[in-house]
Amino acid sequence: MATFAERLTEALAARGVSHRKAARDITAAGFRISHGYIGQLARGYADNPNLDVLTALANYLGTTVGWLVGDQEPTGREPVAARVTGAGGQEPDEAEVRQQMEDLGVHHLAERTVGLSELSLSAIAQIIEAARIAEGLDRQGSQTPDDQG
The missing domain is CATH 1.10.260.40 (lambda repressor-like DNA-binding domains)
Incomplete structure (x- = not known):
């Protein structure tokens, strides 16, 4: 090992x-x-x-x-955007995106934010952006709930 x-x-x-x-x-x-x-x-x-x-x-x-740390085999993780694709590599339709998001656990993550304060939601958005930067991903969808109003 x-x-x-x-x-x-x-x-x-x-x-x-x-x-x-x-x-x-x-x-x-x-x-x-x-x-x-x-x-x-x-x-x-x-x-x-x-x-x-x-x-x-x-x-x-x-x-x-x-x-x-050697506890598991390689994951082959790739950015979420690369994993959300439609049939034949085409742009996915809404139902495909919803299913793939469900498969990735996105709905669970969203459900866990229900009831959190604006301050907590803002902190979570900042953590996500920091993780995206650390992983070299683009900044698409980087709006926080405060930016959307």
Whole structure:
């Protein structure tokens, strides 16, 4: 089984980013991390990152914490937009989009926001945008509930 350092190195190479670039991107997304620390993790000199570090790295690298720490096989995760497609690669119709969103658990996530304050909804929107930036995704649909009024 591959070590955390080996998996981190593999994921960075697969994404084609250096320790410095990864640190810049992750920090820009709202989680402060240094390129030196990423380098120590990748070389195995630091081997006990906390859950926040693991989560930030996994989100940025398009994988899961479980895969990084060796608890699961690769997920082959890809951006949601790439997974929502219609038959034959055509633009999906509304029913297809609804079904695919259901399959991805989007409805459950939306249901969990019912009753939250505007402040909490705004915080969730900021977290989502930070995750999208960390994963190198576009900023389509980045309006918060406050922007839609």
